[in-house]
Amino acid sequence: xxxxxxxxxxxxxxxxxxxxxxxxxxxxxxxxxxxxxxxxxxxxxxxxxxxxxxxxxxxxxxxxxxxxxxxxxxxxxxxxxxxxxxxxxxxxxxxxxxxxxxxxxxxxxxxxxxxxxxxxxxxxxxxxxxxxxxxxxxxxxxxxxxxxxxxxxxxxxxxxxxxxxxxxxxxxxxxxxxxxxxxxxxxxxxxxxxxxxxxxxxxxxxxxxxxxxxxxxxxxxxxxxxxxxxxxxxxxxxxxxxxxxxxxxxxxxxxxxxxxxxxxxxxxxxxxxxxxxxxxxxxxxxxxxxxxxxxxxxxxxxxxxxxxxxxxxxxxxxxxxxxxxxxxxxxxxxxxxxxxxxxxxxxxxxxxxxxxxxxxxxxxxxxxxxxxxxxxxxxxxxxxxxxxxxxxxx
Numbered sequence: 001x002x003x004x005x006x007x008x009x010x011x012x013x014x015x016x017x018x019x020x021x022x023x024x025x026x027x028x029x030x031x032x033x034x035x036x037x038x039x040x041x042x043x044x045x046x047x048x049x050x051x052x053x054x055x056x057x058x059x060x061x062x063x064x065x066x067x068x069x070x071x072x073x074x075x076x077x078x079x080x081x082x083x084x085x086x087x088x089x090x091x092x093x094x095x096x097x098x099x100x101x102x103x104x105x106x107x108x109x110x111x112x113x114x115x116x117x118x119x120x121x122x123x124x125x126x127x128x129x130x131x132x133x134x135x136x137x138x139x140x141x142x143x144x145x146x147x148x149x150x151x152x153x154x155x156x157x158x159x160x161x162x163x164x165x166x167x168x169x170x171x172x173x174x175x176x177x178x179x180x181x182x183x184x185x186x187x188x189x190x191x192x193x194x195x196x197x198x199x200x201x202x203x204x205x206x207x208x209x210x211x212x213x214x215x216x217x218x219x220x221x222x223x224x225x226x227x228x229x230x231x232x233x234x235x236x237x238x239x240x241x242x243x244x245x246x247x248x249x250x251x252x253x254x255x256x257x258x259x260x261x262x263x264x265x266x267x268x269x270x271x272x273x274x275x276x277x278x279x280x281x282x283x284x285x286x287x288x289x290x291x292x293x294x295x296x297x298x299x300x301x302x303x304x305x306x307x308x309x310x311x312x313x314x315x316x317x318x319x320x321x322x323x324x325x326x327x328x329x330x331x332x333x334x335x336x337x338x339x340x341x342x343x344x345x346x347x348x349x350x351x352x353x354x355x356x357x358x359x360x361x362x363x364x365x366x367x368x369x370x371x372x373x374x375x376x377x378x379x380x381x382x383x384x385x386x387x388x389x390x391x392x393x394x
Contacts, residue, residue, distance in 0.1 A: 082141030130173065
C-alpha cells in the first residue's frame with residue numbers, strides 16, 4: 001500500500017499555500033475531514049498559539065476540522081482511523097517529540113549536562129504509541145510533518161545541524177525506506193549534510209524554509225529472486241572495480257599523474273557503489289530487476305510506476321564522484337582519484353558488455369561529447385584505460 005506523506009522544512013503557511021492546497025485536495029478525494037494536530041514538541045503556551053494559527057489557516061482552505069492532541073492516550077489505536085483522520089505533526093524539539101511518542105522521559109538540558117541542570121520537559125503518561133503511528137502510515141493514513149515533524153518519519157533524527165547533529169545517535173520512525181529529512185536547510189550547510197549522509201549511512205532530503213515535498217513511498221517488499229539477481233549482478237561489478245583499483249594502486253608509477261597518498265586508490269575502490277545497497281536505493285534497484293524480468297517474460301508490470309523507476313539512478317549519479325553528472329551538478333573539479341575510479345568503472349562495464357575496445361569507443365562516441373567537464377581529462381582517461389588493458393589483460 002502506498003504511503004501518503006507530506007513534509008515541509010518549516011516556514012509560514014502563507015508561503016506554502018500551493019503545497020497545502022494539494023494536501024487538502026488529497027484529503028477531500030479520500031473524504032477525510034478531521035486532522036489530529038499532534039503537539040508533543042513544544043511547551044503548552046507555544047503549541048496552543050501554533051494550533052490556533054494553523055487550524056485557522058487550514059479551515060480557510062477547506063471543510064477541515066482540526067483536533068488538538070496533547071495527550072498520548074488520544075493516539076492509541078490511531079491506526080484504526082487511517083481512513084477518516086489525518087495526522088499533522090507540528091514542530092518543536094524533535095528529541096522531546098520522539099521520547100514522548102516512545103513513552104520515555106525527556107530532559108531538556110541547559111548549560112551543563114548534569115542532573116541538577118536538567119529540566120523534565122515531558123510530563124506525559126509513559127505510554128509507547130510508536131507502533132500505532134507506524135501502522136497508521138503504513139496502512140495509507142495521511143501524514144503531514146513540518147520541521148521536527150518531518151524529521152520524525154526519517155531513519156535518523158541526527159539531521160538538524162543546529163539541534164540534533166551532536167546528540168547521541170538516535171533513530172526515527174524510519175518510514176521512508178532508509179531516507180532521512182533535514183528541515184530549515186540552507187545552501188551553506190551542504191558540506192555538513194554530505195558528511196552526515198556518509199556518517200549516518202542514510203540519504204538526507206534537505207528541505208529549506210517554505211519547501212514542501214510529497215513522498216509517494218510504497219511498502220515494497222523485495223522478491224527473493226529479484227533481490228538475489230540484483231545482489232549477484234552488482235557484486236560482480238563492485239568486486240571487479242575493486243580489483244582494478246587495487247591494480248592501479250600497485251602500478252601507481254605508471255599513471256599519467258601522481259597519487260600522493262598510499263592506499264588511497266584501494267580505499268576508494270572499497271567504497272565503490274556501496275550506496276546502491278542502502279535500503280532506499282536497494283529496494284528500487286531490485287524493483288528495476290523485477291520490471292525487466294517481467295517485461296522479458298511478458299508479465300504484468302502495472303503496479304510498478306515506470307516514471308519513478310530510475311530515481312535511484314539519478315540519485316546515484318548526482319552523489320557519486322565517479323560519475324561526470326556529480327561534478328556538473330555540484331560544480332566540483334575532478335581529482336586524480338576520481339579519474340582513476342571513472343576509468344575502472346568504465347573498464348568493468350566494458351568487460352560485462354563484451355566491448356573489445358575496453359571502454360575507449362564508449363568514451364569517444366558517448367561520454368566525452370556528452371560531458372564537456374571531462375575535456376581536459378580525456379587524454380589521461382584513454383591512457384589509464386590502455387594501462388588497465390595491459391595489466392588486467394583482455
